[in-house]
Amino acid sequence: MSKLLESSLSALKAANPFRRRLTPAQRQLLECIVNGDNDHAIAARLGIAADVVAVDVAALLQRLGVATRTEATVYAIRHGLIPIQTNPNKHINYRIRIRGGR
Numbered sequence: 001m002s003k004l005l006e007s008s009l010s011a012l013k014a015a016n017p018f019r020r021r022l023t024p025a026q027r028q029l030l031e032c033i034v035n036g037d038n039d040h041a042i043a044a045r046l047g048i049a050a051d052v053v054a055v056d057v058a059a060l061l062q063r064l065g066v067a068t069r070t071e072a073t074v075y076a077i078r079h080g081l082i083p084i085q086t087n088p089n090k091h092i093n094y095r096i097r098i099r100g101g102r
Helices: 003-015 017-021 024-034 039-046 050-064 069-078
Strands: none
Touching: 024 039, 024 050, 024 069, 039 050, 050 069
16 A cells, blocks of 8 residues: 555544544444444354344444445445455456346
8 A cells, every 4th residue: 555545544544533432342343244244144253142233233323324234334444444454466357247248
């Protein structure tokens, strides 16, 4: 990552008021959401009941001011609430299928 990008991300993280107000448990839950885990996977990972996860997710969404897990993921990434791991050596190839095409 470039130094400019790193310094920008550091400044964004430092300026984010939610970063300081989320508890470690809320950050861990948010990481699970960003990873795309469902309630059962989160429950297994955190060692709590799935119905508790559903309540905690709803409370976290409300705290972040978003309506869905997808919005929470975008919010978390944009505001630096979770660490983003990137591998500059890994290239992702996307193949687009066009109906009627090859």
